[in-house]
Amino acid sequence: xxxxxxxxxxxxxxxxxxxxxxxxxxxxxxxxxxxxxxxxxxxxxxxxxxxxxxxxxxxxxxxxxxxxxxxxxxxxxxxxxxxxxxxxxxxxxxxxxxxxxxxxxxxxxxxxxxxxxxxxxxxxxxxxxxxx
Amino acid sequence: xxxxxxxxxxxxxxxxxxxxxxxxxxxxxxxxxxxxxxxxxxxxxxxxxxxxxxxxxxxxxxxxxxxxxxxxxxxxxxxxxxxxxxxxxxxxxxxxxxxxxxxxxxxxxxxxxxxxxxxxxxxxxxxxxxxxxxxxxxxxxxxxxxxxxxxxxxxxxxxxxxxxxxxxxxxxxxxxxxxxxxxxxxxxxxxxxxxxxxxxxxxxxxxxxxxxxxxxxxxxxxxxxxxxxxxxxxxxxxxxxxxxxxxxxxxxxxxxxxxxxxxxxxxxxxxxxxxxxxxxxxxxxxxxxxxxxxxxxxxxxxxxxxxxxxxxxxxxxxxxxxxxxxxxxxxxxxxxxxxxxxxxxxxxxxxxxxxxxxxxxxxxxxxxxxxxxxxxxxxxxxxxxxxx
Ligand SMILES: [Zn+2]
Numbered sequence: 413x414x415x416x417x418x419x420x421x422x423x424x425x426x427x428x429x430x431x432x433x434x435x436x437x438x439x440x441x442x443x444x445x446x447x448x449x450x451x452x453x454x455x456x457x458x459x460x461x462x463x464x465x466x467x468x469x470x471x472x473x474x475x476x477x478x479x480x481x482x483x484x485x486x487x488x489x490x491x492x493x494x495x496x497x498x499x500x501x502x503x504x505x506x507x508x509x510x511x512x513x514x515x516x517x518x519x520x521x522x523x524x525x526x527x528x529x530x531x532x533x534x535x536x537x538x539x540x541x542x543x544x
Numbered sequence: 545x546x547x548x549x550x551x552x553x554x555x556x557x558x559x560x561x562x563x564x565x566x567x568x569x570x571x572x573x574x575x576x577x578x579x580x581x582x583x584x585x586x587x588x589x590x591x592x593x594x595x596x597x598x599x600x601x602x603x604x605x606x607x608x609x610x611x612x613x614x615x616x617x618x619x620x621x622x623x624x625x626x627x628x629x630x631x632x633x634x635x636x637x638x639x640x641x642x643x644x645x646x647x648x649x650x651x652x653x654x655x656x657x658x659x660x661x662x663x664x665x666x667x668x669x670x671x672x673x674x675x676x677x678x679x680x681x682x683x684x685x686x687x688x689x690x691x692x693x694x695x696x697x698x699x700x701x702x703x704x705x706x707x708x709x710x711x712x713x714x715x716x717x718x719x720x721x722x723x724x725x726x727x728x729x730x731x732x733x734x735x736x737x738x739x740x741x742x743x744x745x746x747x748x749x750x751x752x753x754x755x756x757x758x759x760x761x762x763x764x765x766x767x768x769x770x771x772x773x774x775x776x777x778x779x780x781x782x783x784x785x786x787x788x789x790x791x792x793x794x795x796x797x798x799x800x801x802x803x804x805x806x807x808x809x810x811x812x813x814x815x816x817x818x819x820x821x822x823x824x825x826x827x828x829x830x831x832x833x834x835x836x837x838x839x840x841x842x843x844x845x846x847x848x849x850x851x852x853x854x855x856x857x858x859x860x861x862x863x864x865x866x867x868x869x870x871x872x873x874x875x876x877x878x879x880x881x882x883x884x885x886x887x888x889x890x891x892x893x894x895x896x897x898x899x900x901x902x903x904x905x906x907x908x909x910x911x912x913x914x915x916x917x918x919x920x921x922x923x924x925x926x927x928x929x930x931x932x
Contacts, residue, residue: 423678449679475701475799477693478746479686491685491745493694493794503680503794512746516701530682 416462422450425464430532433524435469437498438462448500469522470497471536476518478511490514494536508537547785548814552932554644555771555778558593559888560586562660562760564726564877572665574758576607577618580660583760583884584619591764592775593654595619598764600652601626602639604659606674606880615658625651631788632915633828636761636883637922640784647767657887660760661879664728677792686745689753689831691793691917693745696833698799700747702848707747709851710832711738714751714874716860717829721871723861723901728757729875752832754873754882761884763891768932779891782908782927783815788920796918800848803921804841804912811910811923812843819843822925823906824893825865826886828914829872835859838912839867842923866903869893886911887924894928907931 416422422438426449429436438447442459453460471494478488490511495501506514507523520536527533562582563574580603588595601623605611612626627642629635636657643655674687685691699705715735721727733751741751771778787803787810790796812818819842827838836850844865845853853859859867870876870889877885890909892898907930913922 475694475698477690477697478743479684479690480743480745489684491683491690491694493799501794503683503685503792505683516698527682533682 416452416460422452422462426450429464430524430534433532435467435522435524435534436464437467437496437500439465446496446498446500448496448502467522468497470539471495471520471522473506473514473516473518473520474501475516476506476514488512492536494520504534504536506536506538547810548816550644550648550784551782551814551816552780553648553768554640554765554781555768556763556765556781556887556891556926557771557774557776557778558587558589558591558764559891560584560588560590560762561726561888562586563662563758563879565728566725574662574665576605576661576666577614578660579662579758579760580615580658580762581618583660583762584656584658587656587658587762587764590776593764595621597654598656599624600643600646600655602643602655602657604628604630604635604881606661631920633830633881633883634913634915634920634922635881637784637886637911637913637924638786638883638920640781640924641786643765644781644784647765653766655765656762657765657884658760658762659881659884661881662758663880664755664757666758680792680794688917689745689748692831692833693748694793695799695837695918696747696831699833699836702800703851705836705851707739708735709836709854710747710752711735712854712857713829713832713835713859714738716854716857716863717868717872717874719860720869720901721875723899724870724876725899727871727876728755729871748831748833754830754878755875757877757879759877759879759885761888763884763887777895777928779894779926779928780932782817782925782931783811783813784922784924785810785814786920786922790919791916793917800837802837802841802914802918804838804914804923807921807923808842808912811925815925817908817925822908822910823866824869824890824903824909825867826870826890826909826911827868827872828882828886828912829868829874830878830882830914832874834914834918835867837918838914842910842912861901869898869901869903881915883913886913887926890926894926
């Protein structure tokens with residue numbers, strides 16, 4: 413039974429998985445497309461038949477910006493949109509290289525880190541081999 | 545019954561501004577309601593009407609929960625219909641549709657569209673009721689600029705658009721503002737100065753961003769059949785269309801194509817017009833990238849060619865296309881939501897009362913509102929009596 417109207421809501425399921433170190437995506441049983449952010453209805457076809465799958469964690473930077481911030485407030489940081497290999501796009505950031513070196517087209521892979529303020533947080537680092 | 549039935553059936557017979565330099569009062573310590581009401585008073589006076597003549601209200605706010613109730617009570621008026629559809633800064637261009645429908649069906653006889661905010665003097669920086677987006681907020685995007693920066697970065701990557709092209713938009717807006725005594729920012733501005741201004745969210749610098757000011761705008765609308773009974777030349781709504789495809793930037797299908805690509809053609813179809821027919825263009829320029837995206841999506845140039853299109857002062861005074869003739873959100877005013885100012889500037893141009901910034905032979909104006917983070921898009925085509 414994959415119907416998203418049963419049990420805890422998809423937001424809660426996603427958050428619980430993330431808290432245990434797992435990055436899960438919904439996949440629609442009807443149209444087979446992947447869905448992010450989590451929903452009770454597929455935004456592609458309207459079906460409530462959505463099954464949870466382990467995400468590959470592979471993606472490509474679709475766009476990127478450096479949010480400028482004073483050094484005493486923590487310095488500049490990256491915000492990126494990542495196109496997951498399963499299809500959906502998500503906002504995240506790319507760690508492991510300076511924020512201004514993150515470039516569109518960069519191949520990245522997901523990591524779940526312990527963020528001091530947000531708890532378990534999904535971020536990306538450059539994948540082995542670089543450009544997708 | 546079809547959408548094109550609304551063409552030319554609604555007339556704008558009064559416009560008013562408040563809280564801008566050179567209008568009645570731009571002093572600090574004025575509330576948003578006081579600024580809005582100054583604009584309403586100006587618009588009603590322009591139309592030769594009193595508050596008690598208004599029986600339909602179309603308004604919005606970024607800080608009031610029930611703005612129609614507050615506005616009507618403050619004005620001491622009793623309404624037959626009100627609508628506060630909130631789709632961000634484009635809301636007030638969007639209000640043309642329910643206002644036109646309500647007038648056409650006799651649900652009201654005098655419709656008022658209005659907005660006011662003391663965002664510049666009252667609370668100094670961007671503030672709204674906008675709810676944080678659950679799946680974006682953990683990465684601390686700065687709302688709303690990070691979203692627009694991501695769109696600009698993608699446009700530059702995909703089409704070779706340069707920061708100089710974005711700067712050209714800011715300089716054109718400033719040159720129009722220098723012709724408008726009501727504009728907030730009128731100092732000389734060069735492309736080099738825009739390029740050298742403090743980077744906020746790459747590739748957008750401080751001067752790629754709209755102003756944060758006070759301001760209010762109001763418009764009075766009636767059925768066209770009685771438009772000639774009013775003191776000022778009527779301006780007619782020829783076509784209006786709305787489209788929205790996303791709420792948050794991570795859900796925008798293609799960051800280089802806004803839903804203006806859908807609202808624009810539908811509005812042109814309702815009006816029976818094409819981009820080449822437009823004499824004056826008012827685009828919601830919250831950030832410089834907006835102007836490029838909307839020029840492309842609305843059909844003034846091909847997708848990806850917005851940067852090349854604006855080069856060499858083409859949208860500045862004396863250029864081949866008059867864009868954002870009041871100075872826009874970048875240099876005239878931007879009190880949180882800018883929609884009313886698009887319409888008011890278009891009306892003033894079509895009436896021929898725009899002074900030093902008047903565009904010659906302006907008969908047809910396009911107003912394009914955008915709300916959220918390039919999310920809601922509303923295109924309106926307005927015309928003078930010769931276009932009916
Ligand atoms: Zn589906």
